[in-house]
Amino acid sequence: MDERDALKTVQAEIAQLRDRYVARLPAEVTEMTELAGRLKGDENDRPTLDFLRHRLHRLAGSGGTFGFHALGAKARLLEQEVSQWLEDPVLADGPTLEHFGDGIASLATLQGAGPSGPAAVDVAMPPAPASGQPARIWVVDDDELLGGELARLLAQFGYVTRLFTRFDDANAAARAGERPDILILDVLFPDENLNATEALFRGSALDTLGCPLLFVTAFSDFPSQLRAARLGASGFMEKPLDVPKLVDRLERMHDTSPATPHRVLIVDDDVDLAEHYRLVLTAAGMEVAVENLPEQVMERVATFRPELLLLDMYMPGYTGPELATVIRYRDEWLSLPIVYLSAETDLDKQIKALGHGADDFLTKSISDAQLLASVRVRVARSRQLADLMSKDSLTDLLKHARIKEEIDIELTRAQRSGKPVCVAMVDIDHFKLVNDTYGHAVGDRVIRAIAHLLRQRLRKSDGIGRYGGEEFVVVLPECDEVMAKAILEDNRERFGALRFRHEEQEFACTLSAGVACANSGQTVAGGDLLVTADEALYAAKHGGRNQVRIGQVGAKATAGTT
């Protein structure tokens, strides 16, 4: 059993435990709610409170372990509340107890919010399809025509779709244990006289699917949107739907690949406090390093390459702003977010400190949750910025320079691993005609569509870049000529099958591709590979377009010498 299989077995075992936990939870919450309802606010409550405290403690621990962080946190709060009452000779009064009872009852709904956070990525994504397997989408829409069209379009992007025209049918399928990876739900079902957000809110088998949920509607009233938000829906989109935009959203929702952990460097001479921060951030799945010696900070930043620096304001011999300034002297660290940590509560001093190259200020009395939230938000934003700098805004694919870098990185990796790597150039046929006939807005839609298609059909490890206007470059590591040809042929056929619409007119586009392969053990420069792919693309265009050609690396040079 190799490591991957072992991992899967572990995840399956834990998923099983989690399922059992989820199944048990409602009864447990009901029992606790009942007990809480019997509290009178006098001394006789003590045994019950003691029992409840114990149960809440267990729930807090296990909730977190299974990735139900909201549930765990709420149970922890309630546990603390009960503990306080138990220490106090005057137990709680009527309204407080009522509020407490509501709190316990709310635990049941928090479980519905589903698992989140680091444990969820590994443990709690139920049958997430193995990479390369298409995601299953249920489209539930009472308009057979519109729903059918949506299902068909999504299928073209490589999703496996299933259409339900009745809410009850989908509900029944969910009750029967069938489950999609993503659920797309219309809001209003006049025939069944129901609003889907209300139905889910009241409790429905569809709500227990635990998969990402997206509402689509022609009437977006505020109460429905609010209910959707409370249900934890990932989106609420208005009809008529912009399908590429929807696919974009779906892609992000279905991206189950665990994000690389956030990397945080803490510089603080207070060893205990730094250790505390490290524990809190590590528990949330981040990669954290602590540097207690300020003079080591430059070296540490260079070796650890943090995405965020938590910097103590006052250390023996140095101040935070001094260190921040030193760090900012280096161009490569100009965009590194720096956040000061300090006991300083004087706003003027804080503002002054921000002038010295740092981005924010956190006081040391900060709660763990606040610390975590601040760090998360900052790292996420800085990643977004890095993405913006390296990605093409229209397609979200890598920019020209970055995809060329990617080729070099994969070639170096291939030389180490001895595996082949392929590069393909892909170009939309007669794209100028599309632009001229239908306008640039439609042209952009075609470009976005091919970008989505490539992303959908290629592996996570493949690099995809927008090389020029309608030209794309794909890097396929651990892939030989035969596989590359098959992959590109598949993309060519799918792209050709897409139908675009513009003012009642329907049209289709085709693509041509040229492939170049660096075989195992072959030393090739990235530039040569690109030239070969480009020549093969040229051959494909001249051979009548809508086809994939393979080029031979060095073929031309050999021909030249003979």
Add this chain to the structure above:
Amino acid sequence: MDLKHILYVEDEPDIQAVAKIALEMVGGFTVKICASGEEALREAVAFAPDMILLDVMMPGMDGPSSLAGLRALPELAAVPIAFMTAKVQPAEVAHLKSLGALDVIPKPFDPMTLATQVCAIWEKRNG
């Protein structure tokens, strides 16, 4: 000496089960679970653990008193012990360490990395 036998003292059955999987299947250790400090005191010597993980909050004997009890057994006096707790405020961590624990593992733990965390603690037992 390699880390092989781990004794895990935890009252919550769900966490017991996840920890067992995390340590046995991911970490490859032999794990014995005790549901209380009292049970640990009865069974620990026979199991001869290389390391002991203690939940802090348990009904009856809590983590700290279990630690004191285990330490009082001559066979276990030198066995490294780590606490597992959701409370990781610096003062609490410092207090738990002052009781003689090698380290504190925050809860909830990630089942995929628990074994690594335990190994890291094991590595620093002499240093």
